[in-house]
Amino acid sequence: MHDKLSDLIRILLKSESTIVSKDLANQLKVSARTIRNYVHEINGLSDSQIISANNTGYYITDRLAATELLRIKQEVGSHIPQNSEERFTYIIQKLLRNSSLDSFSLANELYISYTTLKRAINFINKRLNQWHLKIVSSHDQLSLSGKEYNKRQLFSYSIYRENTGNLLNSAYLEKSFGKETTDKLQTMIDQIIKKYDLQLNEFSYNNLLLHLLILVSRLSIGKTINQSSSPDRSKVGKYTIDLAKSIKKTFSANISASEIQEIDILFKSNANLYSEISNQKYFDKAFTKNIQLIISKVSNMYLVDLSSVKFIQPFSIHLYNLLFRLKHHQTLRNPIKINISNNFPLIYDIATYVAFQINKIWQVKVSEDEIAFIALHIGAEIERQKHNPEKLKAELIVPTYLNIREQVHDFFRRNFTKDITIVKETDETDNNSDFNSYDLIFIIMLQNEKSQTNQKYIQLSPFSLNKQKAKIQAAIDEASLQKKKNLFKKRSLPFFSNDLFWNIDTKTTKEKITKKIYLKMKSLGIVNTSFYSEILQRESMGSTAFNKIAIIHPMNYNSPQTKVAVLLSQQGIEWDDKLVNMVFIISISEEYKDVFRNMYENLMEFLSDEKTFAKVLNAQSIDEFYKDLLL
Template identity: 30%
Template sequence: MMQFKQVELINYMLNNKAKVLTSQQLADALHVSIRSVKTYISQINDSGKGKVIISNKNGYMLNIPIAKSLLEQENKLVPQTYEDRSNYIIKLFFLNHTNCLDLFDLADDMFVSDSTLKMDIKKMNKRFKSFNIQFTIEKNNIKLTGPEKNIRKLFSYILYEEVDNHYMDLQVLKKNFVNVDVDSILPIIRKAFIKNNFYINDLALRNLLIHLIIIIERIIEGKTVSNVVLPSFDNEAENLCVSEICENLEQQFNIRISSEEKNEIYMLFKSSTNLVINNSMQDLTLLVGEEIVHQTKELVYLIKRQYSVDLDSENFIIPFALHLKNLLLRAKNSTYIKNPMLEMIKSQHLILFDIALFVSLQLSKRYQIIMGEDEVAFIALHIGGEIERQKNNNSKVSVVLLCPSYMKIESRLYNELLLNFNNDINIVASVKDTLQLEDMNFDLLVSTIKVKPKVHCEIAVISPFMTQGDKFEIQAKIESTQNNKKKKVLKKYFHDYFEEDLFFVCNKSYDMLQAIDLLTDNLLNMEYVRNDYKENVLTRERAASTAFGKIAIPHSVEMNAYKTCISVMISRSGIKWDKQRVNVILMIAINKQDNNAFRDLYESLAVIFSEENNIELIKECDSFELFESTLKSIIS
């Protein structure tokens, strides 16, 4: 992103009728030195796709088409809203590895006044209050203070928000990998999976797709890798599926896929279909060697320590270790591949690219190699893909399959679970005995034997050959687990959403509008919401009442609050709400950055307060402390 003075310089030259301007004229117009003007011009020319400002013996001329294109691109990068600016500020703290930023330089960079920026900082303290960090302004410097652990959690939060569900969208892949017919690969994968009765969800399909695109490009460019060790994979169904994919890719792209690359694709197939059971890590070690597996795990540890981002999953480790092996071979042979997504990743995923850069520096130090930005961007793709997978699985029930290994029954049950319940579950492991469960974290155990595990979880006992009755049993346990998880959301984040200053006991005869007035006015006074919040709440209410049973959950049609929070009003006698009378009002204000939390929040409240007994308990609460203890007691 260009500096304010650089943009001002281009605009001045665009608006000036003179074709050629001297450095002195430009310096006078910008109120800077001639030396500064020359520095700005050099920086502008470095940031453009061509020479933006041309110099000759008479002065400087503007290349108008390129200048206009650069300004248009710049406008897209400049943060436009408070939310965008607050995220940008946090990213700057992160990327500059500092806890101090110059207020005036920052205001110039974002084309806002220093007073606007000061207001943004005030709002940021409210928005990120739950992280127990503080943004302060001292001597025209913005400072970020707080425990290092909390600051890293904040950076991690912003990173996860940055990686959205369109990170590796199909259209993005097609736009960037123009040399590969992406559309022709998808039917090949889908046909092989359906024919061999394997399941793959859309996210896993995209992850597999991008790895195949990279392999195909590498082969087309003649940059294949020779085989070192060829492990033998004895699962006939999996081998058949992978062989079919490889044969069709060879025919489609007129290439030859070596045994080495076929084994890579086999491992990618295993991780993409969640078939990460039994011997996957042993197979990986045979394919890439102990050193690379160890190095991959070491990098996972360092990323978690440095950035509070947990990538410790076989779904990440397997494909990344495969990539790392090829990366090191390319570096050793001084061969490199172009990454067409480099500019997109650098401009749109700053923190992600910084983490990838951190990884590349570790590898450069460890193996004495030089890595270009294209390789760094490939690392970013792997990290971003895993973060996207985690976000996609957060709302799912984590499942462990317990099944003694006999006639490959565990593989068949594993696949049947995916085929029938993949939208609701994330299978984290398949184990043979209860001893393996002790250090695991999961929600539901699906077992072919009756057990009493030491860990607390729901249990569905099924037969080795899944029947319709077994499916009903699993579905019932999934729904029970989902409801319990929704309740726990409120307990875990209670103090992030609820505050004593947002709690009211109503002893008067209020109606709906009076209750909304009181709650919204209080939120406005606390500067948690915008001025149009009340009208947006009423707009939502006019569209359809938010009351059900004896509770109302009013909220704005826009998710633009400064801070996500819940205002509470309790009335023993009840408040007339449309055609109903409610005893509990929970007014939700949502910040755009927390929009993913809205559904979980709403459903958590609905699950708890849909039960008559819970309403009766809550409506007796006459203090915030009693409300907190009662709600947590209900959840427990």
């Protein structure tokens, strides 16, 4: 229960008479509508009605229950799930990590009654319908019932919604590793970035800082890695050498060649220099194959993708050093182990699975402290994917003579960094390479048959690259659009259905079709009674019609389900001062509010193409609509 809810209860407890919503809103500095939502939320926390209302205002009905809520808030703070959404996340995470849960123990953990828990389970089961899963109870033991693949889909959904951002929050890092150490490292990083003009966004900066803090914490207790092999100094960046010297001087730490290599990979993987990593062979084929095996098993088990070079290279060198430590009976203490296992349970679960695979392959036992370090790598990668899911992966096939590769690499870095990541550079086409690993493959000067038959291959001349910018950008735009369509198909299509699809050939009005669609959605239990007035309120603020399309939605996210109703009209519908041929009415639930913006933007982008618009307008079913929209 957050502070505003507690404040509302205290205000009403102190009052000997009813208080109107306007006065409550003024005291709490919120709107009258928010007060109504608070009341609804508070009443959902107890079996009894805590707050009631009459024509003179709000008052406390059950003072004992209200006082008990305040006591629980003071005793357990805000980390105990307090509403339906938080309980959904908490219970699902526990069921995904345990075969069964005792109902009474779970109710005690949540500080709710057995009856309230049953209501929570009913709410969760409605949400689980989209994964064809259900929580079942047998002798007061709760378990998740359904196919294993569907459970993995639910796990994947949950993992990408876990708040991994805290892992890369500078305040959190200061608290975990110490302000003095964190400040010193930040100063060093800032100096290197400025000196060598490196490009790091906020996420990449914090990711680099996190892993350097781990390395320094290891060095501070004398846990250095003295491998017999040393990196080729010609391949280590000058920025790495400078930073290593600063770390050695500031923290009085002995840095081995292997750790210099680790710092180099961290810099390159966070400063958009991935191609420099991929062109270097740090490990033998057997080790690399085992890394790929682990990543494949994680994907099959959890439907989580860890195949990016941005994850593989830093993780590989961490694992290489970990195996060396274990071989010499060394372990590292992780200062934030408890925080990771408690606050990021699903990520920690994947890390535990990775540790199990490490044990199977190399016959070594990985400690909980080391598992937490693995979890940091996984959490950082998942957070990176959240920040930049649309960036394209590209390969450059370019010769090495006459400094052509360096010139081409610099050209792409200066002009197309915001759109693509160069994950590999080579001077020949490797027929055994994974073609599906790349969104685009640029072939500079080399001739190749595939470039003529597959749109992934873009043939370029190494001369006058500036004159070929338009060609490159067109290829990027096309590949980006296709990637967005693939993601839309994966993430958004479940929100469309035949029950909410119409293609009409009769004349109608904005008011009639809006009311018709609302009533249909309400009959299916998709929206609340207030939904119609909410979308009218949104319409009154400004037209939702653009370029023959109207996308209607409320301003809040309180619908029971997220769904998209689709209405097509060849004749067109008068919409304020415009004529529209497509109407989308979208209901948005709290759990999918982050999906809405992408869905909205994708629909507008896909339908901005005149040919696509014309094809979609003729669709006679939702299946035809999908097909024509995503061609």
